[in-house]
Amino acid sequence: MSFFRNQFANVVEWQEFRDDMIFYKWSNREIKKGSRLIIRPGQDAIFLNNGKIEGVFRDEGEYDIESQIIPFLSTLKGFKFGFNSGMRVEVLFVNTKEFIVKWGTKNAINIPAPGLPGGMPIRANGTFNFKVDDYIALIDQIAGVRDQYVVEDVRIRITSVLDQLLMKWITREGKDMFNLQSNAFEISKGIQEDLDMQMIKSGITITGFNVMSFSYPKEVQEMITKNASHGMVGNIDRYQQISITDGLASGKMSGGGTASDMAGMMMGMNMANKMLNQMNQQQQNQPAPSQNDGTTSQMRPSEQKRPNFCPNCGTKTGEGNFCSNCGHKLT
Structure with missing residues (x-):
């Protein structure tokens, strides 16, 4: 019974192919006369004899081992299947994908x-x-x-x-x-x-x-995030305003407690300081009086504003340059 069983042809293939398997070894079996080799897409078949490579086959398809594979093996190319003998080799199937x-x-x-x-x-x-x-x-x-x-x-x-x-x-x-x-x-x-x-x-x-x-770590990440926010707004005052606004918007500073009162005072003071700074900047940016031949022009006495009342006696002034009552010079 075993005599006839040894004559049955077998199929050399990677039967349980898995995407996560890098290679699979078909071994400890004897290749019989009439056996076939099946190479599927993405596979290479390597014939080994005593740990040495006999041949590498890369093209997918189905092959007759006796007529299409053995003639290309390095040391086994002259192997002949006997009536009751097979070829003992290992076949390594390699997954060629990345x-x-x-x-x-x-x-x-x-x-x-x-x-x-x-x-x-x-x-x-x-x-x-x-x-x-x-x-x-x-x-x-x-x-x-x-x-x-x-x-x-x-x-x-x-x-x-x-x-x-x-x-x-x-x-x-x-x-x-x-x-x-x-x-x-x-x-x-x-x-x-x-x-x-x-x-x-x-x-x-x-x-x-x-x-x-x-x-x-969480603490370091929060520090990095705050530092990035500070760099984005450009200065610490604006960063504080944004922090306070975020706190009020999130409800962390809501209510009538001391925290929310202090936040409101800080926001008010910051806004007032900002307005004063803007006013000062506007005054500094006003153009200087025009110059002529290197000397600053001044108003002529007749162009200076005449007071409505005499600063000496309080009499209402007229068009003249002296008080009509006490004679005090008005300009």
Whole structure:
């Protein structure tokens, strides 16, 4: 009974294909006469004999192993199926697509910062891209001892060194600790290069790395937000006005208590000071008297205003330059 069972042809394929699986090894089975190889889109099939690559097949389709595959194998091209013998090889199916993986720091990273002896705790998140690039290195380092490899395995490996790389590139060249997002591209590029140097030894290339956002402690984030608001309004007086207005609008300063009274007084004083400042500025901006030949023009005595009553005796004045009652000079 076993004699006939060994003669049955089999199908060499990746039966349980998963999008998150990097490779799958068809092994520990004997390829029989009449067997077929099925390569689906996005897959490469690698024939292995004693851990060495015999042939790599990339074109999708269905193939007769005896007539279409064996003639292209390096050391097994002359293999002939016997009446009761099969070919013992391993077939490694590799997912050729580019994988996109999300990442995030599990714990806060304490980045050295001025005035903070323990460092500033920062979290970050983003994505990285990778694909299999070197089949020989992949087999030597991973596939030689594993039957399958999934995206989660790569993610765990990368996140294990990510904290050190983030600290390295964040602290490099004295970056602004309170505005790391502006340096996200440079930080991402540096981390990608370092990760690629580590993963390429396993046949995997890091094709992209992105830091999407940095997260600060709540207190630090509030300080950054306030500082940005202060920079937006331009001066502390206006910032205080906006803060008070926001407080009244949100109801935090509503009611007849001391807080709301003080807020109203501050707003009134600020408005009054603002009006006085505007008046002073207007007076300062008034044009100076016109000059002629370097001397300031003055009103002639006849052009000066004559008083309606004599400052000496109080008699109503007329058109003359002297008081008609006491003779006091009026101009």
